[in-house]
Amino acid sequence: MKMREIAEGIYEVILHDKEKEVGEMRVHIVKGKPGKRSLMVDTGFGSQESLEDMEEALAALDIPYKDLDIFLTHKHHDHCGLASTFAKKGAKIFMNPEEERHSYDCLYMQMGEESQKEQKEVLKNVGISEEWTPKLWKRFMELNEWMAKQREPWVYEIQKYPYVALTEGETFSYGDYDFWVISLRGHTYGQRGLYDAKHRIAFTADQVMEGITPIVGTTHANEHLLGLYFQSLSWMKRELGDCLIIPGHGEPIEHVAPVIDQIVYSYLKKMDQVKDAVVKDETPKTVWQTTKLVYGIKEIPEDGEDFIVMKSMISKTFSCLEYLYEQELVQRDYRDGRLYYGKM
Numbered sequence: 260m261k262m263r264e265i266a267e268g269i270y271e272v273i274l275h276d277k278e279k280e281v282g283e284m285r286v287h288i289v290k291g292k293p294g295k296r297s298l299m300v301d302t303g304f305g306s307q308e309s310l311e312d313m314e315e316a317l318a319a320l321d322i323p324y325k326d327l328d329i330f331l332t333h334k335h336h337d338h339c340g341l342a343s344t345f346a347k348k349g350a351k352i353f354m355n356p357e358e359e360r361h362s363y364d365c366l367y368m369q370m371g372e373e374s375q376k377e378q379k380e381v382l383k384n385v386g387i388s389e390e391w392t393p394k395l396w397k398r399f400m401e402l403n404e405w406m407a408k409q410r411e412p413w414v415y416e417i418q419k420y421p422y423v424a425l426t427e428g429e430t431f432s433y434g435d436y437d438f439w440v441i442s443l444r445g446h447t448y449g450q451r452g453l454y455d456a457k458h459r460i461a462f463t464a465d466q467v468m469e470g471i472t473p474i475v476g477t478t479h480a481n482e483h484l485l486g487l488y489f490q491s492l493s494w495m496k497r498e499l500g501d502c503l504i505i506p507g508h509g510e511p512i513e514h515v516a517p518v519i520d521q522i523v524y525s526y527l528k529k530m531d532q533v534k535d536a537v538v539k540d541e542t543p544k545t546v547w548q549t550t551k552l553v554y555g556i557k558e559i560p561e562d563g564e565d566f567i568v569m570k571s572m573i574s575k576t577f578s579c580l581e582y583l584y585e586q587e588l589v590q591r592d593y594r595d596g597r598l599y600y601g602k603m
């Protein structure tokens with residue numbers, strides 16, 4: 260277990276999803292005063308290794324589950340993977356209920372009828388169905404079946420957990436810190452972070468990372484996620500420019516402004532590619548057709564993890580297309596259950 264104190268009373272535990280190099284995740288613990296409650300920001304992957312590391316960290320800091328609050332920034336598998344386990348052990352969990360507004364998402368898996376039904380709708384919208392794209396459809400269904408057969412939950416699967424819904428303007432106080440809940444829309448619709456104005460420290464989940472462009476993954480039309488993301492980034496630049504920014508992945512960031520500029524630049528570049536792909540001829544394209552063009556996808560990945568990566572490319576392309584449509588740079592049509600984007 261790798262733990263270090265990154266600010267007074269704030270500890271960082273680095274976890275790894277051993278199967279993939281993308282899987283590095285940092286969970287943070289704010290130690291409470293003696294006999295008082297402590298805070299964990301996110302939980303890490305739903306794996307035995309992560310659980311052992313986190314239990315070791317909690318024991319080293321002498322924090323029992325009954326005195327532990329867990330703030331979930333957003334409902335992705337690397338952040339909530341252990342939430343159900345910790346809830347059973349007695350921790351109290353907090354999350355924005357907006358994170359559950361749909362049961363199917365680009366990056367996490369949920370079993371159950373509801374999610375499977377929604378998956379079909381979502382896939383249809385982006386141009387994937389049994390009839391139109393039989394091979395790709397089959398892979399989605401095979402993955403569902405494979406997951407249903409697993410005795411242990413897959414690392415991408417999030418088990419249900421009880422939580423207390425975050426409320427507007429709520430503060431969380433631990434040790435010498437008073438954190439405000441801040442809205443960080445973009446990476447997901449309801450992502451939330453924490454900000455201590457006096458100590459100039461903010462937990463900002465997956466909104467910004469150094470050297471990585473976070474995925475803004477759209478699931479349904481009209482979510483406006485990229486627009487909300489750009490708004491959030493400009494707010495962060497203005498209000499949190501002098502803060503120590505603690506992301507969920509990678510090192511803490513001392514100067515966030517150039518990191519934000521880099522992310523915006525990279526999105527604008529991607530947006531250009533997406534627009535070029537859509538307007539290169541007269542034929543309107545589905546999200547899936549555009550994704551294939553932009554990322555040069557020729558083969559459907561056999562490997563489950565690679566498949567998830569491809570799935571997130573679809574969600575990212577969807578976000579770009581929706582933003583271009585909102586900016587009136589491309590046209591959008593809805594025909595036979597499919598969204599089409601084309602020349603104005």
Ligand SMILES: [Zn+2]
Pocket residue numbers: 335337338465507508
């Ligand atoms: Zn993450």
